[in-house]
Amino acid sequence: MRFGIVVFPGSNCEQDCYYAAHLIGEQVSYIWHHETNLNGYDCIILPGGFSYGDYLRTGAVAKFSPVMDALVTFAEKGGLVIGICNGFQILLESGLLPGAMLRNKGLKFICKYVNVKVENTSTPFTTKTLRGEVLRIPIAHNEGNYYAEAGVLEDMNKNGQIILRYCDPHGDVTEEWNPNGSIENIAGITNKEGNVLGLMPHPERAMEEILGSEDGRKIFESIVSATSK
Amino acid sequence: MYKAKVYVTLKEGILDPQGAIIGKALDSLGYKNVGNVRVGKFIQLELEGTDKSKLNKQVDEMSHRLLSNPVIESYTFELGEE
Numbered sequence: 001m002r003f004g005i006v007v008f009p010g011s012n013c014e015q016d017c018y019y020a021a022h023l024i025g026e027q028v029s030y031i032w033h034h035e036t037n038l039n040g041y042d043c044i045i046l047p048g049g050f051s052y053g054d055y056l057r058t059g060a061v062a063k064f065s066p067v068m069d070a071l072v073t074f075a076e077k078g079g080l081v082i083g084i085c086n087g088f089q090i091l092l093e094s095g096l097l098p099g100a101m102l103r104n105k106g107l108k109f110i111c112k113y114v115n116v117k118v119e120n121t122s123t124p125f126t127t128k129t130l131r132g133e134v135l136r137i138p139i140a141h142n143e144g145n146y147y148a149e150a151g152v153l154e155d156m157n158k159n160g161q162i163i164l165r166y167c168d169p170h171g172d173v174t175e176e177w178n179p180n181g182s183i184e185n186i187a188g189i190t191n192k193e194g195n196v197l198g199l200m201p202h203p204e205r206a207m208e209e210i211l212g213s214e215d216g217r218k219i220f221e222s223i224v225s226a227t228s229k
Numbered sequence: 230m231y232k233a234k235v236y237v238t239l240k241e242g243i244l245d246p247q248g249a250i251i252g253k254a255l256d257s258l259g260y261k262n263v264g265n266v267r268v269g270k271f272i273q274l275e276l277e278g279t280d281k282s283k284l285n286k287q288v289d290e291m292s293h294r295l296l297s298n299p300v301i302e303s304y305t306f307e308l309g310e311e
Contacts, residue, residue: 057298093298100300107246147243147301181244
């Protein structure tokens with residue numbers, strides 16, 4: 001399979017994503033944000049970073065990049081899209097995912113390992129995980145305080161769109177282990193169709209035990225499994 | 230030449246930690262009568278054109294599409310001749 005990594009001005013996690021895809025033996029290439037042809041890719045990654053300097057709001061300017069129209073079409077056709085950190089923020093701004101991102105409750109940039117509980121294992125991004133499994137993956141963000149209106153949240157819960165929640169090491173979802181104040185401890189969600197994932201933790205930074213955790217592999221390997229069917 | 234002044238604020242009911250901290254700081258400075266504090270953005274735009282109602286519509290559209298995120302923010306604006 002082939003991963004494509006969109007590079008916006010200000011992206012800074014594209015090389016980590018490239019390395020991660022390469023590490024699991026898959027093809028991967030960069031896609032400059034001016035490109036409009038996404039043929040030949042099985043999964044598009046919107047990497048982390050500070051696209052357009054995070055000016056105005058995180059992801060607010062990136063949503064108007066030429067590649068985004070092609071990405072919407074790609075997603076509508078069922079292609080897999082994963083937005084990590086700033087990539088998640090861009091997916092929210094572009095309307096591919098519901099809700100919006102607010103500044104962290106503590107007003108600080110947080111860079112540390114967190115625990116996230118897998119709530120739905122039937123998405124293309126989580127088939128290699130177990131229901132209720134706790135993944136240890138790092139976060140690094142200033143705007144990860146996810147928000148959605150009550151009605152939207154209710155729908156997302158009903159449809160199994162909430163994929164990851166911040167939790168303690170045993171999988172208990174508590175306020176104490178919520179790093180940024182996100183509503184219902186949300187760390188990652190999909191769209192209704194389940195083929196677009198946005199998450200704040202960085203799975204591409206948790207690919208090797210020597211670097212602290214290889215739990216991120218499970219997400220990448222799920223994608224490979226889903227696209228090779 | 231017209232000038233638009235756009236004010237973007239978080240919607241009612243959405244937690245504004247920045248505003249809360251400023252409120253606390255003002256309180257500690259002795260301003261005990263300060264209630265809820267909300268922080269927003271002020272964006273000033275120069276616009277070419279002469280048809281005010283058309284410009285009004287344009288500023289509204291721009292505020293909705295880019296300057297604010299309707300999920301969490303609301304906006305108001307003033308449009309005047311320079």
